[in-house]
Amino acid sequence: MLEDTSFAIHPGKDAQEGRNNFKDIGNLVTNEVQEDIYQFICENGTVNVVFYTEEIARVIMNPDMKPDMGLSKTAINRQPMQVEMEESESTFTLRTNKLTIEMNKQPFRLKVMDSDKRILLNEKEIGMGSGNAGEVICYKTMEADDHFYGFGEKSGFLDKRGEKYEMWNTDVFAPHNPETDPLYESIPYFMTLRNGRAHGVFFDNTYRTFFDMKTIDEVYSFMAEGGQLDYYIFAGPAPKDVLEQYTWITGRMPLPPKWALGYHQSRYSYETEQEVRELADTFREKDIPVDVIYLDIHYMNGYRVFTFDKDRFPEPKKLIEDLRESGIRIVPIVDPGVKKDPEYAIYQQGITDDLFCKYLEGNVYFGDVWPGVSAFPDFTDEKVRDWWGQNHKFYTDMGIEGIWNDMNEPAVFNETKTMDTEVMHKNDGSPETHRALHNVYGLLMGKATYEGLKEQLNGKRPFLLTRAGYAGVQRYAAVWTGDNRSFWEHLQMSLPMCMNLGLSGVAFTGPDVGGFAHDANAELLTRWTQVGAFTPYFRNHSAIGTLYQEPWRFGETHGELIKKYIELRYKWMPQLYSVFREASEKGLPVMRPLFMEFPEDEKTYRISDQFMIGNNVLVAPVMAPGVTDRAVYLPEGEWTDYLTGDQYEGGKAHLVHAELDHLPIFVRKGTAIMEGNVVPSMDTKQTDLTLHVYASRKNDRYQYTFYDDDGETFSYENGSYKQLDIEIQCGQEGVNIDVINQTGSYKAPYEQIKVEVHGLEDTQQVTVNGQKDHALKIK
């Protein structure tokens, strides 16, 4: 409460919060080498350094004892390796071909360099240290040219230099402002870009953490309220390398089912079976593609998870089957809170089998959420995760293949907005408080849900959407950005937010299209749907009490435009799916900031209102009312407006005209994209594929990778996929398109792919695999 008054800026506040008690780690006292662990015992703490690859090192500082080398709830267990160590009078140096870590002895300071001796991390006057209340912190030099990205789900602009962030999963219905922090996800990770080279840091600490690139000049810091100072360093040097390295430690997104990449329609709530059927019928009557309809909390019996309300949804199984016949899937919401009701089986099991979070003294923790007084499963315990996962049979038996996890911060209706931090978690045998594990509650609920679904779906790919998470959440779920509003500002903010999530390893993200709270309008929904068609996750969702915002709600003219862009999403599906495949293999984002593809171009470092899809498509949406012209910065190369065919030269900004029916999408010349035919939903296979090649006259060579598979099972893991590596060579004489590799055993539902070349000059000839016939044969 006091936070809302001027007390928030009380002069003595920092001292009261105990932030002024920094104790430096001091001098090195002695050191030890235990196989692949390099240990440095200092006056006020012990530091372990280990290397996992030439590019990845981990530093762990414990102020009180020898560091615990165990892993958090997310890092993948890897084998450390031995490296070279040298000692001089004043330093120890650990070296691989890619990274050098130099430790100054008096005082103990750390300096990390890459293979070119470029300093990545540096500690000068201050380095690592701790606080009286168990805080751990370190300070690093901030170079003049450092730009910061990542930090998971944060509001504000793309570049996080000059910002300060807190990680503590929080349910924030209050409007998301540039200063609203923390939000639902905690991803204590960032990437630094300096003069075209990037490196990364993952601070793997599940307590409340803080990152400060603002308060002190030329210094940034990260700290946690408890636990160890445990962080990984990723050497880069390209932004893409950093992400590959980070996701090697925290995992990558499994390839989602194709239907999860379609258009999703949601509302809090479609309240009855009748309403859901009418909604589905309207989509089909109007011939608007749709893959998923969501059931928000009204479907349950008194908000009891794993139940349906008998009056509102008398025959859920039938409903699900009928919708499936027209290609539409149902995804229901599942919250963690279990209603305290002695006659409710889930609650009974939870109590009888000791599955809920409890205080040390043995009493169950109860908090108020939708069902009223509720208990919360302890997802840190494997037994509980199994139980929770198995309960999803209730849904999968009805034909459900996707689940939506909400309120899993966990959100509780009280002053702190969450569970009492004193509650204990079993933590698979090493109990810890909620204070220590709060930030992984949602991640572990996701793990329980995803793994349960996967087991029950007999080889089909599950889909999970989550609100809360921690680093590594990409292994289990797509993330939507929570309760935004129908404000133009929130459409604008969604771009850097999703790009930074992508830079934090979470490729499958998107905001509520049209805005959740507040009322959408015709123009806003139209412009937002245009953007949504290109964000990795594409769902229209709105809150109770707001105007309904289905595609047709704001009249025919706008309805037609919205429909056109939903169709465009399906046309682009083969292209998007290929980029998703790359994301699942390498951990790269689908929706990328421009600097990821043009790290040498400093003009791209702070662009928040344009993004790329894959490596050759740039989207520059209009995101303000009444605006039909906007400045677009195009990096080097030549670009074609995908819709109009207009040509633009790169390396500069252009004023681009875009009426309401026009989303400016630019394809880099000399490259290609794959398009499919529009289908009512991804249940219908796309059989009509076209490779669109954008001719250039420069001597350009581009390698295009097209990927396809059945889109719904895991058989691609056993070779059942189709991948075409296509080389596109442009020059004065023409364009040569050659399939240099065709791999995988998947029997595609098309025997050939058409080739269309755009922007050819009269003098230019086209060959496809050396022939004049413009089609690619699929083996």
Ligand code: MIG
């Ligand atoms: O507002 O389940 O962010 O998407 O519709 C509190 C109801 C609970 C918050 C989610 C929102 C969802 C809503 N939920």
